Structure formats: structure tokens, C-alpha cells
Amino acid sequence: EALKRNKAIHEDIQELEEWIMDKEHEAPADDGPIFYQDQIRERLEQYQKVQTELSLKENIVRNLVLQGRQDLNLPSSSAPELAQSLETLVSNWTNLQKKVDTKVLFYTDIYTLHEELKNLLHQENVWLDTLQNKIFSSTNNGADAEEISEELDTIERYVKTHSKTSYEKIFEISDRLQATKVSLPATNTLTNQFRIRWEQLHDDAYKKIHTLNSQISDYQHMGHQITAMFEWMKHTDSTLNARLNDDVYADDVPG
Incomplete structure (x- = not known):
């Protein structure tokens, strides 16, 4: 039962990591220059959409991390691996959130200035x-x-x-x-x-x-x-x- 539960958590973590990776592609470090007014609004809407998706996923991530940390207290040979996976997930999730929030703020300011x-x-x-x-x-x-x-x-x-x-x-x-x-x-x-x-x-x-x-x-x-x-x-x-x-x-x- 513990192994089954452990495997399920790892699968959920893997699924979330893949989702985060997809969203990372939607939020590159450099969006490139803007030449048309519509691009400002489009980019703002693009990142607001990702921001909303992150908000909707937040409870899932929080519950998964909570569940994983509880499982770390159980005797298991895969505890170190789970701990590392959870740490990586939290780090990747936090970085994506910060990046998207920064983008939304940036394009909001740009739009307002324009x-x-x-x-x-x-x-x-x-x-x-x-x-x-x-x-x-x-x-x-x-x-x-x-x-x-x-x-x-x-x-x-x-x-x-x-x-x-x-x-x-x-x-x-x-x-x-x-x-x-x-x-x-x-x-x-x-x-x-x-x-x-x-x-x-x-x-x-x-x-x-x-x-x-x-x-x-x-x-x-x-x-x-x-x-x-x-x-x-x-x-x-x-x-x-x-x-x-x-x-x-x-x-x-x-x-």
C-alpha cells in the first residue's frame, strides 16, 4: 500500500513537472521586441492566462507537497528521492510563478504607460x-x-x-x-x-x-x-x- 501510494505521488509530481515545463515554454526569459500596440495587449493577456492557470493549480501543488512531506515520515527506501522531487517541484513552481507575475506586472506597466x-x-x-x-x-x-x-x-x-x-x-x-x-x-x-x-x-x-x-x-x-x-x-x-x-x-x- 505504501509503495502504491509512493508511486502515485511520484507520478503526480512528474505530471506537474511536465505541466510546469510546458508553461515555461509559454513564458520565455526574453519575449523579444514589441513593434505594434496590439502586441502589448496580447502579451499581457497571454501571461494573465498563465497566471490564472497557475492559481487554479495552486491547491493541487500544495496538497501534493503536503501529502509528500507526510509520506517522508514513513519508513521508505525512496524517501531521499521523494524529498528531492518535492524540493525540485516547489522550486520550479515558485520560479514559474515569480516569472509570470513579473511578466504580468511588466506588461501592465507597459500598457499603462502607452x-x-x-x-x-x-x-x-x-x-x-x-x-x-x-x-x-x-x-x-x-x-x-x-x-x-x-x-x-x-x-x-x-x-x-x-x-x-x-x-x-x-x-x-x-x-x-x-x-x-x-x-x-x-x-x-x-x-x-x-x-x-x-x-x-x-x-x-x-x-x-x-x-x-x-x-x-x-x-x-x-x-x-x-x-x-x-x-x-x-x-x-x-x-x-x-x-x-x-x-x-x-x-x-x-x-
Whole structure:
């Protein structure tokens, strides 16, 4: 009876070892690079499936190890062999669990980072759309100094009050993804396009600000000239009136 029981335990251990070996093949040390977004989700689902299968097997493994350890207390010539088999089983099982848990965590993080990157790119591009409209949609033809000043204030405030945190976060996430072999060509293209667009529109914004400042300066200069001209006209008018009142004419004034 003891031999029969011992043989059954060995067979169960062998069966589990084969199952673990199969799962090891499904969880290689290096999964290779990722090039498409769907691969992230596929790998995450793949390892979550193995993780679930491990959870379902856990009670079987625990009971088998418990049963085996109880049998080690019985007098048997195969006790050392059983002890070694149990130790190997526990080690292989634990290693597989750790590996799969690590993979699930890794791909969960990758997936989360990728989603965050996509959201940040969308938000920042929406902000750039508005900036672009503010730069290029306005027409200053016929605008007075006050209107130009308001436009200048609007663009300056829009640029200066926008935090650069999201911009920096985009490239931080992009670098992290590339460092973990998750280099998606489509996302890289979007990120690079965003960088170029960001720099170009900020350059355009500063040029616009410079132009508006110049226009305001021109208006102010023109205003000073007009004021000076009115002062001159006022002075001339006063002088002429004074001469007329005093019956002084140009011919009477010494040359």
C-alpha cells in the first residue's frame, strides 16, 4: 500500500513537472521586441492566462507537497528521492510563478504607460491646435492699438500659463518605453511629429508676439507724432490768432 501510494505521488509530481515545463515554454526569459500596440495587449493577456492557470493549480501543488512531506515520515527506501522531487517541484513552481507575475506586472506597466502617452499626446495636440488658431486666425487689418494689445496679451498668457510638465512627461515615457524594448514605430512617429509641431508653433508664437509688439510700438510712435502735430497746429493757430488780433502780418515780421 505504501509503495502504491509512493508511486502515485511520484507520478503526480512528474505530471506537474511536465505541466510546469510546458508553461515555461509559454513564458520565455526574453519575449523579444514589441513593434505594434496590439502586441502589448496580447502579451499581457497571454501571461494573465498563465497566471490564472497557475492559481487554479495552486491547491493541487500544495496538497501534493503536503501529502509528500507526510509520506517522508514513513519508513521508505525512496524517501531521499521523494524529498528531492518535492524540493525540485516547489522550486520550479515558485520560479514559474515569480516569472509570470513579473511578466504580468511588466506588461501592465507597459500598457499603462502607452495609454498615458497616447492621452498626453492627444491633450497637448489639442492645446497646440488652439495655439495655432490664436496665431494664424487673427487679422490685424483695421485693428486699433487696444485690440492688438488684447491679442498680444491673449497669446502671451496662453503660452506662458501652459505648464511644460506634460511635454516633458511625453518624452520621459517615450524614453522609458524604448528602454524596455517597446519601441512602437507609429507612436514614435506621433511623438516626433509632436516635438516638431511644438517647437514650430512656439517659434511662430514668439514671432507673432514680436510682430504685435512692433505694431503697438508703431501705434505709440504714430500717436506721439500725431500729438506733436496737434501741438504744433495748436501753437501755430494760437500764434496766427495772436498776430491777427494785434494786426501783425507776415510782411510786418522782420525776415
